[in-house]
Amino acid sequence: MVMKKYDAIIIGAGHNGLTNAAYLAKAGLDVVVVEKNDYIGGASTSREMHEGWVYSSASYVCSMLRQAIHRDLNLTKHGLILVPYLGTVNFGDDGSTLVDYPNEEAAYLELKRHSPHDADAMHRFQADLARYAQFIRKTLLRTPPDPTSLRPRDIRELMFLGKQFWALGEKEMYEYVRFFTMSAADFLEDYFENGLVKAAMSSAGIIGTALGVFSPGSAYILLHHVMGDVDGNIGAWGLARGGMGAISNAIAGAMQEHGGELRTNAGVSQVLVKNGKASGVVLESGEELYSGIVVSNLDAKRTFTKIMDRKDLPPGIFEKAEQFKIRGSSGKVNIALSALPKFKGLPDNRYIDRGGQGFTGSLETMERAYDCWKRGRWSDDPFVESVIPSAWDPTVAPPGKHWMSNFIQYCPPTLADGPWTPGERDRFGQAVVDKIERYSPGFKDLIVHMEVRTPHELEQEIGLTEGNIFQGELTIDQLLFNRPFPGYAQYRMPVKNLYMCGSSTHPGGGVSAACGANAAREILMDLKRPNTVPEDDFYDE
Amino acid sequence: MEHYDSIIIGAGHNGLVCAAYLARAGQKVLVLETADKPGGLAASREFHAGFKAPVAHSVNHFPKKIVTDLGLESHGFGTSSESLPTIGLSEEGHHVVLQGGAVTGVEAGDAAAYPDFMKQMQRFADALKPFWLKTIPRAAITNLADMMTFGRIGLKLRMLGKEDMREFMRITALPARDLMDENFDHPILKSVLCWDGLIGSKMAPRSPNHAVLPLLYRMSGDYCGDPGSLIEALHAAASASGAKIRTATAVERILVRTKDGVLAAQGVELANGEKIEADRVVSSADPQTTFFSLAGVESLEIEFTNRIRRLRCDGYVAKLHLALNGLPEFTGLDQVGGRMIIAPHMDAIEFAYDEAKYGECSNEPVMEIVIPSLRDSSLAPQGQHVLSAHVMYAPRRLKGGWDDSKRESFRERAIDAIARYAPGIRGQIIHSELLTPKDLESDFGVTGGHWHHTEFALDQALMMRPTYQAAQYSTPLPGLYLCGAGCHPGGDLNGSPGHNAAHEILR
Amino acid sequence: MNTAEKYADERLMRSHFHPREAAWNVRDAWASWNGYKFAECYYDAEYEYFCVRNSCATYDICPMQKYYVQGRDAEAMLNRMVTRDISKLPLDRVTYVVWCTDQGRMVDDGTIFKLADDRFMLTCGSPCGAWLKMSAFGFSDVTVTDMSDHIAALSLQGPTSCAVLKKMGLHGIDSAKPFDIRHFPFHGDTLMVSRTGFTGDLGYELWVNPELALQMWDELYAAGADYNIQPFGEEATNMARLEAGFIMPGMEFNEALKTIHFEHDQTPFELNLGWLVDFNKPHFNGRNALLKEKERGPKYTLTRLDIEGNKPAEHSYLYSNKRCTREIGYVTSAMWSPAVKANIALAMVKTDCLEGEIWAEIYYEKELRQYNKAARCSVMKKPFWAPARARATPPPDY
Known part of the structure; x- marks a missing residue:
């Protein structure tokens, strides 16, 4: 029998x-996606972990998904509906609350309640942040140029970036550099005086990263989390109906519609390399699959150190992969609840049913949690970012019942005294529950089921090295043309016919689908096929 | 008039x-x-009868x-192109010594990696060197001369070659810790090499973006x-x-x-x-x-x-001066001299910094020590010595403000740290003083007591x-x-x- | 729990005059301004507008932002901030000012009241506390206090306004010149009256302790009963100010600190406010940039246009020819002026095109069908509406 050979x-x-497979299939390639788990989606997945409750076990909120892709792949037809958050309630250390209302006047009055100065300063903050976001957003669906290259395309792309940067005006060019390198706390200090306002605004600066609010570079992370949009509202976050799995399922639906094949329970143990070219994969079952090209959605470290033979790699690549910064820093606790929890300091429990909850505390509380992480511990007073999707989404919990997604910063990939154990994991979960209980007395009594995921679980289940949710830190040394490694930022990897399409590549983490789409564009260019990947579209143009 | x-x-x-x-x-x-x-x-100042020391205790890259x-030179500046050895002190006496492009006291792997690392860093430093003595023009270029300056910077980077240029663009924003972890294993070697990227700043080894530039700056002097x-x-x-x-x-x-x-x-x-x-x-x-x-x-x-x-502008470094009745003895160190660094591993610096970010003094301070009287005998009476140390971290804005008792307690903490490496030193101390960033601010008129202004x-x-x-x-x-x-x-x-x-x- | 209760805190603040205004607001037509519930109109915008032009009407300026700037350095601080020289401002006088960023882009406009040598009141349309704090930094003796919610203020505008105030018992108010401030005893407190306004007509603004707000309203309305006094809302204000040629943020200019795109904000020269920029003053914020702008000449100039026909040119592009092929600017505000019976507009026109032909491409609708036409525009040197009574002292008896 002649073994079937896939295109990719x-x-x-x-x-x-x-996404990558969908665009390759759309271009007419014969593609197969192989997945080690019996479910798809990786970190963007919905799973029924307790009867009647469907959790978004890992990622829980959507704001970066490129709408050009959403529209182009017809994801709505494949079942995807995104509902924007209305706002988030932030809880301070002292029990005070700050609600981020969607209505401009309401938001102004709420800020004014804390600080009239900050209510005014917020206008300037938002304009500045929008300006910074606008520049970086333009790069999302583009391949980063190689600044050391003299090829026309690289020079053209570099000029594009230069032109966008120049269009900021001289003053803003300097401001941009400053913003890009500073800490979230320092950046916010330029604008605000109220502790809770600063804490609430800075929390996006630490989500998923092994940096603290005082670490230089965290201002950019903040931008990374607010540069997405839902229907043109830049910075808005949204929920996918049916959980984050709905996104993956819709993309898979589009891919299959274009003729792509999907195989679950098909973990890859080895990438086959023949004559210096990637030529297929060996599955954990021993089965071999052959193809013209191989695209890895795994992170850079896992790709090069786990499923590649070191001797197949050019010198230095293995070391680069080993040194790739991919630090796990986040935990996730999913909780099934018998009723909607009630929170203190929040008259009438408002907004719990239409937005997120940020247990932000204060800058110092968040930074001290980071200090714990550095020492291989979790904080008893962690930063928790929560949402109760069941309050909007009738498909994820039984009627009247709820599920609460809790994202925790920070959670170390390994503990100071050794690896995670089930006991330690549960103690970590308990610390999170204890924190929520402080703001919502009686919360514990509502718990029906709980799923605790430390970086260890994230790595074991979905294969993210160290449980890093971005597939690699979003620091300057690993952004744009440095991502994942300098010289390999254009999705082509050091082995011929091998590509990467995960968040380890530009533009990095978040459910944006941009990495997969960008990689598809490069692959199709190499195969001299017509491009199927759409250009991005923006509301501010 | x-x-x-x-x-x-x-x-x-x-x-x-x-x-x-x-x-x-x-x-x-x-x-x-x-x-x-x-x-x-x-400027040298007498901090105790017969004992003098300047706050800035070394010229490393003039x-x-x-x-x-x-x-x-004709006005008496004694220059040397050979830098002092840098010694990473070890409590047990297994010191790491960096001198003349080589390192001793580490495993073979580190010893082999060190010259390569330094050569690469030196190439980067050399590429930047011409621009330290030039005005950097505004980004909105208005004339040819300015364009030339930027052109030259671009050219210098390109002349590094593709691999070096890529590496340069990657590491400029790297935290000091990552840079060291990528290259070395020995904890003391790593923390000693971090030092020049961090000293004086509100920074620690894990802080991204700002450590490598000072490191290269400090590598680009001549004398x-x-x-x-x-x-x-x-x-x-x-x-x-x-x-x-x-x-x-x-x-x-x-x-x-x-x-x-x-x-x-x-x-x-x-x-x-x-x-x-x-x-x-x-x-x-x-x-x-x-x-x-x-x-x-x-x-x-x-x-x-x-x-x-x-x-x-807030300074995080305190200055310690000790008047000693003799040359201190450091465990396992044959010849006292050079620049001695107390920072047993990078997290020692990191954790010392953690306290300072909340406005507290480090419980376990880290420091750089020199004995200036070894080279300049006018600084102390015959046979006696001055120990000068930059001690981190002491925040300018200490919670509750600086007072005599807080200054004293930090001074004792610093001396305790030295005594762990030089056990007999307490007996040699004739006089000691600690200048906090607040003292530097009030005595020298430098905002925040920050010696980089x-x-x-x-x-x-x-x-x-x-x-x-x-x-x-x-x-x-x-x-x-x-x-x-x-x-x-x-x-x-x-x-x-x-x-x-x-x-x-x-x- | 009922939903209304659940979101109670999201409700807008009520002005000190709200109880009276709510009764007058037959249409329940409310908008918002700086967090306050604010009337769009009370009965009929055009009727309210004619009250301003024909008798008198009141406009609630409680939501307007008011800051006390006090201390030995108050004058120096404000003088650095604004482009005009306020060291020349006499006691109990008001002056219209603008202030700019370092780049000379307009942050906002407003008025400064000199209440004592070391006490000023700054008023402006939107919050300015953060900028004032930045401006005050480095001065040893100046404090900025946000008085916005602690002063009740009501604007009385129209030809009969002086007569009404006299009848209310404010003797001597007729001697107040434009931009003068007068103080009157009022139920154990002080009622401050300034001859200022935003309608281009004769008018006054009344400033009082919030506790006396309703009392003042009642006395004013009792005195005004025979003079057809009536509250007017945002829509009528916008008509009156456009006739007077006054600028509005969000219409004629973008506040620089809230502007995202490069140079989508404006300089005073672009807004035809060069007369407010006093280069005889050796320093003020943005001076260097503004001097360059003056020498270079502004790219655009805010221009008053009289447009042929009667179709308002809202959101129109402007062209240098009837075929509408060469774009030279855009309309910022436009309306049919009921008082001067003209089709008027404020527009940003490229400065070097001011001398040539100007055509507006106007889109309009008839019974759901869309039409467009090119209409010739003439540049008006004078304001559309500038009655002599607005300047005369004492004002004539309507």
């Missing part, structure tokens, strides 16, 4: 892998 | 360098210094050009030497060029008056009420002191003022130092120039800001 094998059915 | 071409505020090393260049170009120059003698933070231009002889030589060179230097003369404020319809700096008023006129005032004081205390905000723009206000960081470097409206040595206030460590390229005993400011004024 995509390793990993995360949302980027599926 | 006397009228000068330029009045220079402050006779620190940058003020003297600037004065010497201006005077050599024929300007009538007056340097005004609050203290009794020139030198600023580099540019050859300034030495040659000003003939500093080492003694602060004392440097200051004497600069003083002599400036005087010989015709610059007049008045010490014990505090400037109360810069005279800002209307000239051709706009406000301009036209001289200074001294603390005693005397007014001295000049075409321009060149301040080697830090930006906040210059703009807020001396010039006054009325004559400045609002956003500019607030950007200066937001400069990161303002943090040396990517966003406060190059054409953004101290901030973009004042980065070419001129300021938004006509007639007022900056020439101190708050300008490009930055702090340490280096002199480039003074050199560049003089060239900008003469242009």
Whole structure:
């Protein structure tokens, strides 16, 4: 029997892998996505972990998904509906609350209640942040140029970036550099005086990263989390109906419609390299699959150190992969609740049913949690970012019952005294529950089921090295043309016919589908096929 | 009334360098210094009868050009192109010694990796070196010369070659810790190599973005030497060029008056009420002191003022001086000398910093020690010695404020740390003093007690130092120039800001 | 729990005059301004507008932002901030000012009241506390206090306004010149009256302790009963101010600190407010940039246009020819002026095109069908509406 040879094998059915496959299939390639789990989506997944409750076990909120892709792949037809958050309630250390209302006047009055100065300063803050976001957003669906290259395309792309940067005006060019390198806390100090306002605004600066609010570079992370949009509202966050799995399922639906194949329970143990070219994969079952190209949706470290033979790699690549900064820093606790919890300091429990909850505390509380992480511990007073999707979404919990997604910063990949154990994991979960209980007395009594995920679980289940949710830190040394490694930022990897399409590549983490789409564009260019990947679209143009 | 071409505020090393260049170009120059003698933070001061030490205790990367231009050697500056050995102290006596491009006291792997690492870093440092002695133009290029400067920077980077250029662009923003972890295993070696990227800053090994640039800056000088002889030589060179230097003369404020319809700096008023006129005032004081205390905000723009206000100027380093009745003995160290660093591993620095970010002193301070009396016997009586240490971290804004008991307790903590490496030292101490950043602020007039005047960081470097409206040595206030460590390229005993400011004024 | 209760805190603040205004607001037509519930109109915008032009009407300026700037350095601080020289401002006088960023882009406009040598009141349309704090930094003796919610203020505009105030018992008010301030005893407190306004007509603004707000309203309305007094809302204000040629943020200019795109904000020269920029003053914020702008000439100039026909030119592009091929600007505000019976507009026109032909491409609708036409525009040197009574002292008896 002649073994079937695919045009492309995509390793990993995360949302980027599926997107990549969908665009390759759309171009007429014969593609297969192989996934080690029996479910798809990677970190963008919905799973029924307790009867009647469907959790978004890992990622829980959507704001970066490129709407050009959403529209182009017809994801709505494949079942995807995104509902924007209305706002988030932030809880301070002292029990005070700050609600981020969607209505401009209401938001102004709420800020004014804390500080009239900050209510005014917020206008300037938002304009500045929008300006910074606008520049970086333009790069999302583009391939980063190689600044050391003299090829026309690289020079053209570099000029594009230069032109966008120049268009900021001289003053803003300097401001941009300053913003890009500073800490979230320092950046906010330029604008605000109220502790809770600063804490609430800075929390996006630490989500998913092994940096603290006082670490230089965290201002950019903040931007990374607010540069997405839902229907043109830049910075808005949204929920996918049916959980984050709905996104992956819709992309998979589009891919299959274009003729792509999906195989679950098909973990890859080895990428086959023949004559210096990637030529297929060996599955954990021993089965071999052959293809013209191989695309890895896994992170850079896992790709090069786990499923590649070191001797197949050019010198230095293995070391680069080993040194790739991919630090786990986040935990996730999913809780099934018998009723909607009630929170203190929040008259009438408002907004719990239409937005998120940020247990932000204060800058110092968040930074001290980071200090714990550095020492291989979790904080008893962690930063928790929560949402109760069941309050809007009738499909994720039984009527009248709820599920609460809790994202925790920070949670170390390994503990100071050794690896995670089930006991330690549960103690970590308990610390989170204890924190919420402080703001919502009686919360514990509502718990029906709980799923605690430390970086260890994230790595074991969905294969994120160290449980890093971005597949690699978003610091300057690993952004744009440095991502994942300098010289390999254009999705082509050091082995011929091998590509990467996960969040380890530009533009990085978040459910944006941009990495997968960008990689597809490069692959199709190499195969001299017509491009199927759409250009991005913006509301501010 | 006397009228000068330029009045220079402050006779620190940058003020003297600037004065010497201006005077050599024929300007009538007056340097005004609050203290009794020139030198600023580099001036030797007697902290105990017979015992002297400067706050800035070493000259590590002084540019050859300034030495040659000003003939500093003929004025007594003893230069050496060989740097002092750097010793990473180990409590058990297994010290790590860095000297002459080699390292000892580490495993073979590290010893082999070290020269390669240093060579690569040196290539990066060499690429940047020409630009420390140049004004970095504004980003909005308006003339050919500016375009050439940027062109040259681009060219220098390209000439590194593809691999080096890529690596350079990757590591410039890397936290010191990652850079060291990528290259080395030995904990002391790593923390010693971090040191020059962090010392003086509100930074720790895990902080991204701002550590590598200072590291490269400190690798790009030509000469080492003694602060004392440097200051004497600069003083002599400036005087010989015709610059007049008045010490014990505090400037109360810069005279800002209307000239051709706009406000301009036209001289200074001294603390005693005397007014001295000049075409321009060149301040080697830090930006906040210059703009807020001396010039006054009325004559400045609002956003500019607030950007200066937001400069990161808080110092985190305390200065320890010990008068010793003999040479201290460090466990396992045959020959005391060079630059000794107490930081057993990078997290020791990181955790010391963790306390400081919340406004507390480090419980386990880390430090850099030299014994200046080894090289300059005039600093201590015969057979006795001075130990000088930069101790981190001691925040300028200590929670609840600094007082004598807090200063004393941090001093004892620092001495305890040294005693773990030099067990007999307590018995040798004749006198000890600790200068907190607050003391440095009040004694030397440096805002925040920050010896770089303002943090040396990517966003406060190059054409953004101290901030973009004042980065070419001129300021938004006509007639007022900056020439101190708050300008490009930055702090340490280096002199480039003074050199560049003089060239900008003469242009 | 009922939903209304659940979101109670999101409700807008009520002005000190709200109880009276609510009764007058037959249409329940409310908008918002700086967090306050604010009337769009009370009965009929055009009727309210004619009250301003024909008798008198009141406009609630409680939501307007008011800051006390006090201390020995108050004058120096404000003088650095604004482009005009306020060291020349006499006691109990008001002056219209603008202030700019370092780049000379307009942050906002407003008025400064000199209440004592070391006490000023700054008023402006939107919050300015953060900028004032930045401006005050470095001055040793100046405090800025946000008085916005602690002063009740009501604007009385129209030809009969002086007569009404006299009848209310404010003797001597007729001697107040434009921009004068007068103080009157009022129930154990003080009622401050300034001859200022935003309608281009004769008018006054009344400033009082909030506790006396309703009392003042009642006395004013009792005195005004025979003079057809009536509250007017946002829509009528916008008509009156456009006739007077006054600028509005969000219409004629973008506040610089809230502007995202490069140079989408404006300089005073672009807004034809060069007369407010006093280069005789050796320093003020943005001076260098503005001097350059003056020498270079502004790219655009805010221009008053009289447009042929009667179709308002809202959101129109402007062209240099009837075929509408060369674009030279855009309309910022436009309306049919009921008082001067003209089709008027304020527009940003490229400065070098001011001398040539100007055509507006106007889109309009008839019974759901869309039409467009090119209409010739003439540049008006004078305001559309500038009655002599607005300047005369004492004002004539209507």
